[in-house]
Amino acid sequence: MARTDRLFRLLDTLRRLPQPVTAARLADETGVSERTLYRDIDTLRAGGALIDGAPGYGYTLTEDLALPPQTFTREEIEALLLGLAEVPHRGDRALALAAETALGKIIATLPDRQQRQAQHAAVMVRRAERPAAPLADLSLIRAAIWDETAVRISYVDATGTPSDRRILPLATVYVDRGVMILAWCVLRQDFRKFMADRIQGVSATDESFRPRRTALLRDYVAILTAR
Template structure:
């Protein structure tokens, strides 16, 4: 791992893990020896990050100069906590990890009093029924949406029959118990909805449909609203 990437991972770990974080835990998070970790801590300190602690006591990020300070009302903090807490229940593993990292960054930018409010927020999310899990790697689908590149997809219908088709992915929609992919199907030459738990595999192609995604998504949503 490149040194810059390692330092970013270290600062992220200090933001999101409960303080003080032991050197053993930080070394495991960044994939380095403890000796290298101590050098990385000193590098971050030299760069302006205020990190309290020492070997044997654990470390606390008390001021993060890489992120500008933010202020939120208590209800705004509660709303952020509620929204991010929903992600692991609705999204895939990549989105859940991103929500955890985002939360750490948000908390790191708050004043001390608001950090305590965020860490002891009066809202919790519990789900006793899990939504249907996706089979394919949905992070590939989201990447293709943003990059506006076609995907070759293997899709299983309700009867279990599999078809291979090329699609132009437009957006993912999170419903009560499932995740739907909105796309243009090159096989059917029309818009289609695909259930994520029936997508067996997706492979990114070199075919680009940029810059048509925004307009196509707008047209498809307008058709859905008309009941078409």
């Protein structure tokens, strides 16, 4: 891992984990030795981050100059916490980790009083039932949506019939029963909805459909709205 990437990961870990964080925990989370961790802590301090603590006591990020200060009302803080807390219940593992990292960054930008409000907010998300977890790596599909490239999927429809498809993914939609992929199906030459828990496998391609995604998605949404 490049040194810059390692330092960013260390900052994100300090923002995310309950503090103070031991050197052993930080080293484990960032995948380095404790000796390397101590050097990285010194590098961040030299760059302007105020990190309290020492070996044997744990570390606390008390001032993060990498992020600008933010101001939110109490209800805005609760809304952010509620939205991000919902992600692990609806999204895949990559999105769940991203939500945790994003929350750490947001809290790190707040003044002390609002940080305490965020840490003791009276909102929680608990679900007895969760949508079926997708078998395929949805992060590949999300990346293809952003990059506007086609993907190949192995799909099993509602009748249990398998097929291999090449699709132009347009959007992911989170519905009550799971995650739906809106796409243009090259095989059927038409718009199709694919339930994520029926996608058995997915692989990327180099086939670009840029800049058609916006127009395709607009047309599909118009069709769905008309129905």
